[in-house]
Amino acid sequence: MPDEANPGGAPEPQKPEETSAPKGAGEPSAPQAAPPPAGGPESPSAAAPPVEKPAQESAAPTVPAEPKPAAPAAAKPAAPAAAAKPAAPPAPKAPPVMQTTPWEGELVEDLKEEFGDKIKDYSTYVGQSFLVADVAAVIPIIDYLKIEQGFDYLVDITAVDYPEKPERFELVWILYSFDRNERIRIKARVKDGQKAATCFGVHLTADWLEREVYDMFGIEFEGHPNMTRILMPDGWSGFPLRKDKSIVDMDNRWVRENIGIESGQ
Amino acid sequence: MSETFLDSTELVLNMGPQHPSTHGVLRVIVKLDGEKVTGTECVIGYLHRGVEKIAENRTYAMFAPYVDRMDYVAAISNGLGYCLAIEKLISVEAPERAQVVRVILTELNRIASHLVWLGTHALDIGALTPLFYCMREREDILNIFEKYCGARLTTHAFRIGGLQYETYDGFEKECLEFCDKFMPRVDEYEELLTENRIWKERLIDVGILNAEDCKAYGVTGPMLRSAGVEWDIRKALPYSGYEKYDFEIPTRTNGDCYDRYIVRVQEMRQSARIVRQGVEMLAAGPIIGKVPKVLKPPMGEAYVSIEAPKGELGYYVVSDASTQPYRVRVRPPSFVNLQSLDKMARGSLVADLVAVIGTIDIVLGEVDR
Amino acid sequence: MKRFLRTILLVDLFEGLWLTLRTQHPRNITTEQYPAVIPKVGERYRGLPRLNTNPETGETLCISCDLCALACPETLIVVGWVRNPETKRKDLVNFTYDTSRCMFCGLCEDACPVDALELTQDYQMASFTREGQIFDREVLEEGTKPTKFKW
Numbered sequence: 057m058p059d060e061a062n063p064g065g066a067p068e069p070q071k072p073e074e075t076s077a078p079k080g081a082g083e084p085s086a087p088q089a090a091p092p093p094a095g096g097p098e099s100p101s102a103a104a105p106p107v108e109k110p111a112q113e114s115a116a117p118t119v120p121a122e123p124k125p126a127a128p129a130a131a132k133p134a135a136p137a138a139a140a141k142p143a144a145p146p147a148p149k150a151p152p153v154m155q156t157t158p159w160e161g162e163l164v165e166d167l168k169e170e171f172g173d174k175i176k177d178y179s180t181y182v183g184q185s186f187l188v189a190d191v192a193a194v195i196p197i198i199d200y201l202k203i204e205q206g207f208d209y210l211v212d213i214t215a216v217d218y219p220e221k222p223e224r225f226e227l228v229w230i231l232y233s234f235d236r237n238e239r240i241r242i243k244a245r246v247k248d249g250q251k252a253a254t255c256f257g258v259h260l261t262a263d264w265l266e267r268e269v270y271d272m273f274g275i276e277f278e279g280h281p282n283m284t285r286i287l288m289p290d291g292w293s294g295f296p297l298r299k300d301k302s303i304v305d306m307d308n309r310w311v312r313e314n315i316g317i318e319s320g321q
Numbered sequence: 322m323s324e325t326f327l328d329s330t331e332l333v334l335n336m337g338p339q340h341p342s343t344h345g346v347l348r349v350i351v352k353l354d355g356e357k358v359t360g361t362e363c364v365i366g367y368l369h370r371g372v373e374k375i376a377e378n379r380t381y382a383m384f385a386p387y388v389d390r391m392d393y394v395a396a397i398s399n400g401l402g403y404c405l406a407i408e409k410l411i412s413v414e415a416p417e418r419a420q421v422v423r424v425i426l427t428e429l430n431r432i433a434s435h436l437v438w439l440g441t442h443a444l445d446i447g448a449l450t451p452l453f454y455c456m457r458e459r460e461d462i463l464n465i466f467e468k469y470c471g472a473r474l475t476t477h478a479f480r481i482g483g484l485q486y487e488t489y490d491g492f493e494k495e496c497l498e499f500c501d502k503f504m505p506r507v508d509e510y511e512e513l514l515t516e517n518r519i520w521k522e523r524l525i526d527v528g529i530l531n532a533e534d535c536k537a538y539g540v541t542g543p544m545l546r547s548a549g550v551e552w553d554i555r556k557a558l559p560y561s562g563y564e565k566y567d568f569e570i571p572t573r574t575n576g577d578c579y580d581r582y583i584v585r586v587q588e589m590r591q592s593a594r595i596v597r598q599g600v601e602m603l604a605a606g607p608i609i610g611k612v613p614k615v616l617k618p619p620m621g622e623a624y625v626s627i628e629a630p631k632g633e634l635g636y637y638v639v640s641d642a643s644t645q646p647y648r649v650r651v652r653p654p655s656f657v658n659l660q661s662l663d664k665m666a667r668g669s670l671v672a673d674l675v676a677v678i679g680t681i682d683i684v685l686g687e688v689d690r
Numbered sequence: 691m692k693r694f695l696r697t698i699l700l701v702d703l704f705e706g707l708w709l710t711l712r713t714q715h716p717r718n719i720t721t722e723q724y725p726a727v728i729p730k731v732g733e734r735y736r737g738l739p740r741l742n743t744n745p746e747t748g749e750t751l752c753i754s755c756d757l758c759a760l761a762c763p764e765t766l767i768v769v770g771w772v773r774n775p776e777t778k779r780k781d782l783v784n785f786t787y788d789t790s791r792c793m794f795c796g797l798c799e800d801a802c803p804v805d806a807l808e809l810t811q812d813y814q815m816a817s818f819t820r821e822g823q824i825f826d827r828e829v830l831e832e833g834t835k836p837t838k839f840k841w
Contacts, residue, residue, distance in 0.1 A: 261539030287366035386795035471734035
């Protein structure tokens with residue numbers, strides 16, 4: 057991740073009226089539709105037409121009356137699409153890259169010796185060190201760090217979704233050592249559908265944390281004793297934190313069958 | 322002969338989600354042998370609001386009020402953690418005065434959170450009186466919050482880069498007054514509870530979690546300290562200028578419910594100490610740093626954690642150089658601490674389960690997010 | 691004997707009652723008689739939104755810049771305006787504020803460059819319908835009129 061520019065993430069924010077107009081019709085239109093005009097008393101609906109007209113006539117440089125936050129939201133999931141690309145050139149700046157510095161130290165030497173090229177990268181960003189490893193090597197690394205280096209506290213397991221990349225998910229393990237008073241991160245990438253190994257055998261904390269990652273992203277951890285949903289209900293379909301899920305998407309069938317209402321709103 | 326008579330089958334008991342002692346909507350499926358708990362399984366998610374997803378659809382500044390809704394009895398701590406994480410990303414540090422005010426308010430909030438815990442936990446165990454006393458003191462703290470930022474519970478007190486509100490006239494005086502008043506009040510609670518025979522019998526040697534188990538389960542906060550590990554992020558990895566304050570980390574060794582109670586009560590005293598020092602440190606100065614109006618952190622990521630009243634509260638924020646966070650992951654202390662329930666409750670009685678759930682100090686808004 | 695007398699004369703009862711009676715002094719009463727006495731909230735309390743008008747002319751202070759709508763996390767503010775052909779300025783036509791979804795974070799208030807939108811100390815804004823919670827410009831400028839019940 058450190059060196060690869062995010063191809064679509066950059067362009068969106070400044071020009072909402074261009075990018076939002078075509079895409080606003082897409083998925084995130086619901087938050088726009090939600091404000092008053094839907095069921096309000098006479099006043100908002102009466103005011104609605106005059107709002108639209110002058111904005112177009114005068115071609116105001118400011119944004120139209122529609123709420124802006126929907127626009128960047130729209131741009132992001134659809135970023136790799138063709139529409140986002142032409143909008144990018146106005147920014148002559150270099151594509152944003154995470155400005156990392158190499159991470160050096162005794163621990164890095166030890167890890168290099170132990171794991172060799174299974175760990176691809178050692179970097180530091182804003183004073184926080186992380187290493188990028190093969191997903192298959194992560195559990196041995198965590199085990200080694202726990203037993204040999206004293207990283208005995210697994211702080212967190214989480215994932216980040218980059219739908220435009222071939223290896224879609226980035227798994228993040230955060231480790232802390234009480235003795236060294238040091239916190240490091242381990243990152244690994246997995247494809248959609250690829251299974252990662254569980255570290256339940258090393259840290260018991262992983263139980264719920266891995267279940268949450270599975271629940272939110274659909275990344276399964278092999279060898280986990282109880283790989284079921286934890287926050288969402290059991291029969292739910294879809295993984296809410298994936299980028300292709302809009303914030304208003306929900307499992308309508310589940311809601312209808314279990315709660316007996318048409319939508320979750 | 323007696324064996325066949327006394328042989329019992331496993332009974333599965335459903336506790337919650339509306340059970341008053343689960344402090345919210347926690348559902349615990351308890352497996353019982355007689356009155357002995359042979360296993361528990363937590364069913365959570367009833368309060369899941371998708372905070373992390375909301376974050377991806379809001380700008381950095383806009384998301385700040387939402388974090389208050391996670392751990393709603395310690396909203397200020399949540400806000401502090403989030404602001405610190407974003408400040409780390411944009412490499413801005415809050416000005417001196419803002420940091421001191423933040424510390425004062427966070428510590429007051431810690432007291433408020435522990436007071437709610439103490440009151441409700443005592444209520445669970447059967448001591449009704451402390452609840453009213455605790456709420457009385459909490460009221461004073463909430464009044465300070467209301468005067469400071471206009472809200473009592475979900476405060477939205479801090480902004481990225483500093484503070485939105487200057488302290489009001491008499492802020493220092495009220496904080497000091499509160500501290501003066503509060504110390505004898507803590508003695509009062511302790512008088513009611515610490516040597517109380519029923520209290521001791523209900524809590525001592527109940528729900529033991531030793532230091533190794535704590536580390537294995539990732540348990541942090543007062544629970545870890547009650548097991549004898551002297552670890553507090555305020556000391557270990559200081560933030561917001563905590564290294565300038567003189568305070569102790571109360572620890573105990575047994576790691577049972579009683580020790581957790583003692584640790585929390587001692588922490589309240591320490592927090593009052595910090596508040597007092599903070600008020601002395603308060604010097605004139607700017608309250609907000611140089612933060613651009615449209616916040617676009619450079620591409621990158623940061624994990625920042627603070628010592629929330631319940632444990633390590635971490636924010637892992639990934640920025641893609643746009644106005645909205647690419648991903649915000651909250652590392653909730655309650656969620657991780659709750660995992661250890663099964664370990665602690667196994668082998669105890671049903672009544673002890675209530676005490677154990679109480680001493681984890683969970684807030685379901687944070688467990689489910 | 692002494693104990694017997696105490697029991698007969700109900701000394702303990704009266705002692706207890708005396709303790710109760712002592713706290714009956716009006717000074718010790720902390721209960722607020724809500725509808726009769728409206729409690730005061732903090733000066734910075736974030737309650738009912740208000741759209742300020744110029745006290746002399748009665749004109750709105752709002753310049754229809756839309757910043758509040760942009761700052762709102764829940765996008766519940768809708769600013770309607772028409773460009774005045776003579777003055778080239780934006781005239782406020784309508785302003786709706788959906789308090790049913792508002793979490794009173796105060797970001798709109800912070801964003802307002804002319805202090806036109808303000809969250810006031812008024813908190814009596816309940817209504818019987820969801821639509822009633824969507825305040826239009828009139829309500830925002832003049833405030834809600836809570837129903838007064840008589841008993």
